[in-house]
Amino acid sequence: MIEQKLSESQQDYLKIVLNLINEKKVARIKEIATRKDVSMPSATEAMRRLFNEGYIQYSAREFIELTTTGEKVAHWLSSKHSFLKHFFSDVLNINEELADREACAIEHHLSNSTLERMILLYQFLNECEKNDSRTINLFKECLKAAEGGAPSSVACRNCFIARNFPHNPGAKTQHTLLANLSRGQDGQIVMLGPDSEIRLSLIDKGLLPGSLFHVEETGDADSPFVIQTNGCLIELDEEAAKMIEVAIEQPK
Amino acid sequence: MIEQKLSESQQDYLKIVLNLINEKKVARIKEIATRKDVSMPSATEAMRRLFNEGYIQYSAREFIELTTTGEKVAHWLSSKHSFLKHFFSDVLNINEELADREACAIEHHLSNSTLERMILLYQFLNECEKNDSRTINLFKECLKAAEGGAPSSVACRNCFIARNFPHNPGAKTQHTLLANLSRGQDGQIVMLGPDSEIRLSLIDKGLLPGSLFHVEETGDADSPFVIQTNGCLIELDEEAAKMIEVAIEQPK
DNA sequence: TTGCATAATTAGGCAAGCCTAATTAACTTA
DNA sequence: TAAGTTAATTAGGCTTGCCTAATTATGCAA
Numbered sequence: 001m002i003e004q005k006l007s008e009s010q011q012d013y014l015k016i017v018l019n020l021i022n023e024k025k026v027a028r029i030k031e032i033a034t035r036k037d038v039s040m041p042s043a044t045e046a047m048r049r050l051f052n053e054g055y056i057q058y059s060a061r062e063f064i065e066l067t068t069t070g071e072k073v074a075h076w077l078s079s080k081h082s083f084l085k086h087f088f089s090d091v092l093n094i095n096e097e098l099a100d101r102e103a104c105a106i107e108h109h110l111s112n113s114t115l116e117r118m119i120l121l122y123q124f125l126n127e128c129e130k131n132d133s134r135t136i137n138l139f140k141e142c143l144k145a146a147e148g149g150a151p152s153s154v155a156c157r158n159c160f161i162a163r164n165f166p167h168n169p170g171a172k173t174q175h176t177l178l179a180n181l182s183r184g185q186d187g188q189i190v191m192l193g194p195d196s197e198i199r200l201s202l203i204d205k206g207l208l209p210g211s212l213f214h215v216e217e218t219g220d221a222d223s224p225f226v227i228q229t230n231g232c233l234i235e236l237d238e239e240a241a242k243m244i245e246v247a248i249e250q251p252k
Numbered sequence: 253m254i255e256q257k258l259s260e261s262q263q264d265y266l267k268i269v270l271n272l273i274n275e276k277k278v279a280r281i282k283e284i285a286t287r288k289d290v291s292m293p294s295a296t297e298a299m300r301r302l303f304n305e306g307y308i309q310y311s312a313r314e315f316i317e318l319t320t321t322g323e324k325v326a327h328w329l330s331s332k333h334s335f336l337k338h339f340f341s342d343v344l345n346i347n348e349e350l351a352d353r354e355a356c357a358i359e360h361h362l363s364n365s366t367l368e369r370m371i372l373l374y375q376f377l378n379e380c381e382k383n384d385s386r387t388i389n390l391f392k393e394c395l396k397a398a399e400g401g402a403p404s405s406v407a408c409r410n411c412f413i414a415r416n417f418p419h420n421p422g423a424k425t426q427h428t429l430l431a432n433l434s435r436g437q438d439g440q441i442v443m444l445g446p447d448s449e450i451r452l453s454l455i456d457k458g459l460l461p462g463s464l465f466h467v468e469e470t471g472d473a474d475s476p477f478v479i480q481t482n483g484c485l486i487e488l489d490e491e492a493a494k495m496i497e498v499a500i501e502q503p504k
Numbered sequence: 505t506t507g508c509a510t511a512a513t514t515a516g517g518c519a520a521g522c523c524t525a526a527t528t529a530a531c532t533t534a
Numbered sequence: 535t536a537a538g539t540t541a542a543t544t545a546g547g548c549t550t551g552c553c554t555a556a557t558t559a560t561g562c563a564a
Binding site: 080082083088093094101111112120143146203 | 270273274323324327328330331332334335337338340343344345346350353354357358361362363364365366367368369370371372373374375376378379380387390391394395398411442443444451452455456457458459460461462463481482483484497
C-alpha cells in the first residue's frame with residue numbers, strides 16, 4: 001500500500017538496497033548496478049531519485065542507508081516477493097529459480113486484496129485441517145501426471161476419460177468432448193486433457209478453460225476441426241479435439 | 253510466446269483493436285484512445301508502431317485491420333486475459349470488475365509455463381473427479397469465513413484453534429503460536445489466523461506465510477512483541493501474536 | 505607520497521509513451 | 535455546396551529509465 005508512489009524500477013532498487021544491507025552490511029553502487037543488471041550511472045541516478053523521495057539516505061560517494069519509510073516499504077516488498085515465490089514453488093511446484101523470476105514479474109502488479117486471497121488459498125491448500133494436506137498432495141500428483149507420460153498419469157487420464165464417456169455414471173451430462181460436437185454448436189472449454197504436448201499446443205493457440213467458441217466445421221481423421229473463438233478461426237486435428245472437454249448449452 | 257516483441261502498452265492496444273473489431277466491426281482511433289484512456293495522438297502513434305511491426309493494416313485515416321500475425325497474437329493475449337480473470341473470479345472468488353483489472357495487471361508478466369500450472373490448478377480445483385468440487389467449495393467456505401465474522405467463520409476459527417493448542421491430538425508438534433515463543437527463538441510463519449482485520453494488518457506489515465523471523469522481545473498485554481524479519485524490527489500486540497501460527501526448529 | 509586501480513559521478517544521448525495545441529481531412533446537414 | 539462539427543494527424547515537448555564516454559574521487563601499495 002505504501003509503495004504506490006514508486007515505479008517498478010524504483011521498487012526493485014529499493015529491494016536490492018535492503019538485501020545488500022542485510023547481506024553485506026553496506027550497499028554500494030557497483031553491487032546495486034550488478035544486481036539490477038544496469039550500468040553504474042543508472043544506479044547512481046536511481047539512488048538520487050530514491051533519496052529525493054525520502055526512501056534512502058544518500059549523498060555522493062557516501063554510505064547508502066534506508067530511511068524508516070524506505071525500510072518499511074522495502075521490507076514489505078521483499079515479503080510480498082517471497083510469499084509469491086513460496087506460492088509458485090509450494091503450490092504450483094515451480095522450481096526455485098523460475099518461481100523467483102515469476103514472483104519478480106508479477107509482484108508489482110497485484111493488489112493487496114488479491115494477495116490476501118492468494119495467501120488464503122496457500123494456507124488452505126497447505127495447512128487447512130479439513131484438507132490435512134490431502135488436497136495439495138493430490139494436486140501435486142496431478143501435476144506430475146500432467147508433466148509427462150509418467151506412470152502415474154494413468155490416474156489423470158482415467159479421470160479425464162471417466163468424465164467423457166457416456167457410460168460413466170458420474171459424467172456430468174452437459175459436458176462432452178469438443179470432438180463430439182456438430183457444426184453450429186456453441187460451447188465453452190472446461191478442461192484440457194492429460195496429454196502434455198497437446199495441452200501446450202492448445203495453450204499456445206489460446207484455447208484455455210473458459211474460452212467460448214462456435215463450431216464452424218467438424219473434422220475427422222483427414223480434415224481438421226475448425227472453431228471460432230474471439231473472432232478468430234482455429235484449426236484442430238482430431239486428436240486435439242478429443243483432448244478438450246467442453247460445456248454446451250443443450251445436450252446434443 | 254509470439255508476443256514477446258511487443259511492449260506491454262502495445263499488447264494492450266492490440267487487444268483493444270481485436271475487441272473493437274469483434275464488437276463494432278471497425279476500430280477507430282477515437283475509441284481506441286478512449287478505451288486505453290490516452291489522447292488520440294498517442295493512439296495514432298501506437299497504431300503506426302503496430303503497423304511498422306506488422307501486426308495491423310493501417311494508413312492514415314483508413315480502416316484499421318489486424319494482419320494474420322496480429323490476429324493470432326491478439327487472440328492469444330485475450331485468451332490469456334480471460335483465463336486469468338476466470339481464475340481470479342472462480343478460484344479466488346474475486347468480483348468480476350477487480351478480477352478483470354488484476355488479470356490486466358499480471359497478464360503481461362506470466363510465463364507460459366506458469367500459466368500452464370495455473371490452468372492445471374484451476375482444472376484440478378474445479379473439475380478433478382477425485383475432488384468432485386468438494387475442495388473448491390470448502391475453500392470458498394473458508395474465504396467467506398475469512399472475510400468477516402460470518403457465522404461460518406467458526407469452522408475456520410476452530411480449525412486454527414485446534415491446531416494450536418497442545419491438547420489437540422492432531423496438532424503438529426513443531427507448530428505453535430508466535431505468542432508462545434521466547435526471546436531469541438527463530439521461526440517461520442505458517443499461517444495467519446482467522447480474524448480478518450488482524451490478518452490484513454499483518455499482511456500490511458509484511459508478515460506473510462513463509463516469512464522467517466527472530467524473536468527480539470516477548471510481550472504481554474501491556475508491552476508489544478518485537479520480532480525481526482528481513483533486517484527490520486516489527487512490533488506486534490498480544491492479540492496479533494496469537495493469530496500467527498509458526499514453525500520452529502526445536503520444540504520449545 | 506606518488507601513482508594506479510577501482511568506484512562513483514557528470515555530461516550528453518536515446519527510445520518509449522505519454523501530453524497539449526494547432527492543423528488538416530472527412531462527414532453532415534441545411 | 536458551404537459551413538460547421540468531429541476525427542485524425544502533425545508538431546513539439548516532457549518524464550522515466552536506460553546507455554556510453556569522460557571525468558573525478560578514493561584507497562591501497564610500493
